[in-house]
Amino acid sequence: MNHPTNEQWMSLLYGEAAADERAALEGHLAECSQCQSAYAAWKETRHDLDTWQLPALKKHRASPSIAWAAAAALVACAVFGGARVWTLEKEVGRLRADLQQQTTPQIVQSEVRRLIGTMTADSQENQTADRQAFIAALDKIQAADAERYALLRKELETVAILTEASFQRAQNEIANIADLPRKEFQQ
Numbered sequence: 001m002n003h004p005t006n007e008q009w010m011s012l013l014y015g016e017a018a019a020d021e022r023a024a025l026e027g028h029l030a031e032c033s034q035c036q037s038a039y040a041a042w043k044e045t046r047h048d049l050d051t052w053q054l055p056a057l058k059k060h061r062a063s064p065s066i067a068w069a070a071a072a073a074l075v076a077c078a079v080f081g082g083a084r085v086w087t088l089e090k091e092v093g094r095l096r097a098d099l100q101q102q103t104t105p106q107i108v109q110s111e112v113r114r115l116i117g118t119m120t121a122d123s124q125e126n127q128t129a130d131r132q133a134f135i136a137a138l139d140k141i142q143a144a145d146a147e148r149y150a151l152l153r154k155e156l157e158t159v160a161i162l163t164e165a166s167f168q169r170a171q172n173e174i175a176n177i178a179d180l181p182r183k184e185f186q187q
Contacts, residue, residue, distance in 0.1 A: 004028060045174055066140065076133060077134070080133075091115070092115070
């Protein structure tokens with residue numbers, strides 16, 4: 001009996017065979033149990049490959065240490081800001097007491113100017129310190145994000161390698177199954 005080639009069987013399996021070739025192959029399948037078993041194995045392997053899915057990836061959350069570091073930075077900024085406001089309130093209270101003792105308008109004006117200058121300088125220092133603390137916290141978060149990105153990339157590369165190996169094994173198994181009818185006829 002003359003058996004069709006593996007290429008002809010694959011064109012039937014993937015629906016690429018012309019109508020006359022498909023009819024001839026299906027007729028051969030109806031008569032040849034050896035080709036029926038090989039074709040059934042190919043169909044099952046194709047179905048397995050079509051239904052196979054990658055396992056779900058684990059979602060990575062932000063590290064609790066990063067969240068705590070950001071919270072600590074915010075608390076530190078609030079504490080420093082509160083301490084500076086408290087210091088300024090004490091200064092304003094002292095100045096008010098001094099002003100009540102001194103009644104001349106020139107002294108009041110000079111003291112107000114000095115107080116405004118002090119408050120402006122303190123406010124600028126506070127803003128600079130707060131800005132630096134915020135930038136440091138953001139740098140820590142960016143470093144942690146870079147580490148998470150590297151870990152995710154490594155995991156994706158591992159999945160790609162494992163997938164490639166699985167496809168290679170499947171291809172080898174299909175090739176072995178395809179060669180099985182030839183070996184039996186040669187014996």
